Amino acid sequence: MSWDKEKTLKYIKKKHKVSEEKVEETREFMKIRKAIAKALSSGPKTIPQIAEIMGLPLADVTYNVMTCRKYGYIEETGEVSDDDYYYYELKGRK
Amino acid sequence: MFHLEYDVLVIGGGIAGQETALNLADMGFKVIMIEKEPSIGGKMILLSKVFPTLDCASCIATPKMSETMRHENIEVLSYSEVTSIERIDKKFKVKILKKPKYVREDLCTGCQECEANCPVNVEDQFNFGLVGRRAVYIPFSTAIPKTAVIDIENCILCGVCERVCPANAIDFTQEPECYTLKVKAVVLATGFNLFPARRKPQYGFGKFPNVMDAMEMDRLLSPTRPYNAVVRPLDGKIPENIAYVLCTGSRDVSVGNPICSQICCMYSIKQAQLLMGALPLADITIYYIDIRAFGKGFEEFYQQAKDMGVQFVKGKVAKIEEIKETGNLIVRYEDMEGSGGVKEAEHDLVVLSVGMLANTGITSIFKYEDLELDEYNYVKQADALLSPAKTNLKGVFAAGTATGPKDIPDSILSAGAASAEVAAYIRSLK
Incomplete structure (x- = not known):
């Protein structure tokens, strides 16, 4: 028997309205994720180095780097800089 | 059944x-x-x-x-x-x-394929906002039941979870x-509820990223730690000089909670010992008004922390300020022993040992x-x-x-x- 892979989504779309704000937040996170990946494409970097490239506040970059780490996009190299920061690099997941 | x-x-x-x-x-x-x-x-x-x-x-x-x-x-x-x-x-x-989970518990295998593909990111309440989570998520790795739940308020209804679920467990028709x-x-x-540290605005929780509460620190020290290391929430720096402020929101008439939390002395000493293990070069200072080591083995545990090098300073903390350039924090406290008087000390991370509320x-x-x-x-x-x-x-x-x-x-x-x-x-x- 074939299974309609979006059959119940149609049901809730009639009942539940998604706010534009949530969609925008999701787009923003995807942009940040790509920007982190781009910053790391030239090699491992510390969070302050990533923040400098991205031009975002440090605390926001830490949150997003750690979130990307949790989702398996990046990982720490195990190396620590002279000023006590871990280096992060891209992992296999795109 | x-x-x-x-x-x-x-x-x-x-x-x-x-x-x-x-x-x-x-x-x-x-x-x-x-x-x-x-x-x-x-x-x-x-x-x-x-x-x-x-x-x-x-x-x-x-x-x-x-x-x-x-x-x-x-x-x-x-x-x-x-x-x-x-x-x-x-x-x-x-x-x-x-409440509807929008996931059939009888079908979900906890494979997390939905979570891996969901594009949404919101603050993970089980990690106290230190990292994000998806709109479809399993609360934590040892969750029971280990089934996904869809946070419908943050879901953008893109349908990815329903498309990728190998068990056909996603069910948006649930009511x-x-x-x-x-x-x-x-x-x-x-x-109980943890005392919300924001109710002590003079300590800067929520304003200064390097002021965290003890539950956040416990997450950083846990086997499922969100950072996979103990680092500062501001910039990912390995801290070298950590302070604990005991009795944050307990034994404190000014916030309407005059009773002892019964736990904040001992969990702070526990965390201090764990930090000494995780960061052997770090200095740990605990600012306290009394150490209440009342249970079996508690006094020995306290003495053990002292022997490991944890500094105990009897002093009520009045205020915490941030040094903008470094993110370090100045702790202003009343020195109740030693030379006495109002003193200041610089730390690169401060943990607020919050109390309990009903x-x-x-x-x-x-x-x-x-x-x-x-x-x-x-x-x-x-x-x-x-x-x-x-x-x-x-x-x-x-x-x-x-x-x-x-x-x-x-x-x-x-x-x-x-x-x-x-x-x-x-x-x-x-």
Whole structure:
């Protein structure tokens, strides 16, 4: 028997309205994720180095780097800089 | 299988609720447990280790959670809330609201394929906002039941989860379900709330990223740590000089909570010892007004921390300020020993050892009768010495921190008392 892979989504779309704000937040996170990946494409970097490239506040970059780490996009190299920061690099997941 | 009549309703799936339910179920009573979160486990499952033994919290909590879930005499309803309790003769009519998870628990295998593909990112409440989580998520790796839940308020209805789920478990047609049950006794194991550190604005929590509360630090130290290391939330720097501010929001008349949390001294000492292990070069300073090492092995644990090099400074912290350039923090305190006077010290991370507040959400559910609370809004014990689990309502009992601040061993002890009193009460009904 074939299974309609979006059959119940149609049901809730009639009942539940998604706010534009949530969609925008999701787009923003995807942009940040790509920007982190781009910053790391030239090699491992510390969070302050990533923040400098991205031009975002440090605390926001830490949150997003750690979130990307949790989702398996990046990982720490195990190396620590002279000023006590871990280096992060891209992992296999795109 | 879900029934409409049980011997006991246990409200809350934390350590006290689980212990009460297991004791009663082992005695042959049929128990229904209601947990408001998607997983049972309460606060203990989120901790790193427990004091004073430094046993792994998950290693103790997870088998108990699993036993609770699998026990033939216990039915667990997660993501559910009790909306009303009404006494009818010798029983209680209980109304329960089960919130939709939009995932079929009978089909979900916990593979997390949905989570891996969901594009949404929101703050992970089980990691206290230190990292994000998806709109479809499993609360934490040892969650029980280990089934996904969709946070519909943050879901953008893109349908990816439904497309990728190999078990066809996503079900957006789910609606809230209401059940009416009959039980003979009720146990309130509703736990406590952590003191919200924002209520002490002079400490800068929520304003300065390097001021965190102790629950966040426990997450950083736990086996499922969100950063995979102890680093500062501001910039990911490995801290070298960490301060603890004890009694944040407890023993503090200015925030209306004059009582001792019973735990903040010892969990801070526990974290200090764990930090000495994780960061051997770091300096740890604990600012305290009294160290209350009252339990078995607590004094030795305190002395051990001192021997390891943790600095204890008797001083009430008045204010914390951030140095903008470095993110370091200036702790201004009253030195109550030594030379005395007001002093300042610089630290690169500050942990606020927050106290406990009563969880008052349960009080309004009783119809036509009032549950009596004590002056601090905890459930009032009818006889704290002889019948510690009895409340003012016949057939309604309390376990764990519902009656006041307690550490984990005392919560388990109180759950033992509650189960004995419930068993005696139900047998007296016959």
